[in-house]
Amino acid sequence: MQRGALLFLDPALSGDGSRSCSTCHPGGASDQLFYDAGTEVPPTSAGARRTLSLRGAWQTPPYLWDGSAATVPDAIARMLRVEMRGGDPSSLDLKSLAAFVLSIPAYDNGRIQPEGEPVEPATLSARRGFAVFQQAKCAVCHPPPTYTHRFQFDIGTGGKWSVPTLRGVSQLGRLGHDGRWADLEQAMQEILAHREVELTNAEFYQLKAYVELL
Ligand code: HEC
């Protein structure tokens, strides 16, 4: 694992020495930028994919926004070939990197219990928001404690996509695989509209308060 941690920081793994894994995944998380086959592109452009955080990756197969990598080593092999513009890795490098990535702990700010209930003391809105989260069926695709799902779904964003975890989502910038949503509020509005779930204004902000707890 220590070997993997060092490789993760090593630009020599990229074909032109220009980048390491940690360039795009600082601290094992995400730089919040958008790439098309390793080239930085503006959000919402065709082919744009937001860098995924590697926190808790061990519990959220399959991998990549289109779910095309069944295992972490499969995803890393793609990273080395495409995002790093390198060649085929040695099997030892691949194993070491995978051991490191699989050791990165899940994002957990300690504010919710494993079943999704807010830890006390929580605001009244966040507690009500947990009920709205279940009523609005968010939990069908984003079940606690990972708030992600092993299948891909079409929620009106141009095809079927992996379900991103909602842990830490309020800390992020633009949302969606291609950055189509400016912020959490816009993402929630468009997802609710597509799912034809109608909430009162109060319920909407309770739901938002809950998602912000995650
Ligand atoms: C140029 C930026 C960039 C570099 C360098 C990079 N990644 Fe990524 N990584 C991404 C992007 C973008 C995605 C999402 C791509 C997609 O889904 O199509 C991603 C996805 C992943 C995933 C899948 C995560 C999930 O939950 O589905 C893993 C694992 C991963 N990267 C590991 C690595 C490792 C290990 C390295 C170094 C060998 C690396 N990455 C280098 C940008 C990068």
Ligand code: HEC
């Ligand atoms: C049918 C499955 C499904 C349901 C139900 C669902 N989602 Fe999602 N959610 C997804 C998928 C798939 C994506 C990724 C779409 C994309 O990136 O194009 C997503 C993305 C998101 C994002 C953006 C996260 C990010 O990192 O970019 C947020 C926020 C979100 N959902 C919140 C909710 C809320 C709140 C509800 C309940 C109102 C909900 N979702 C219901 C499948 C679902």
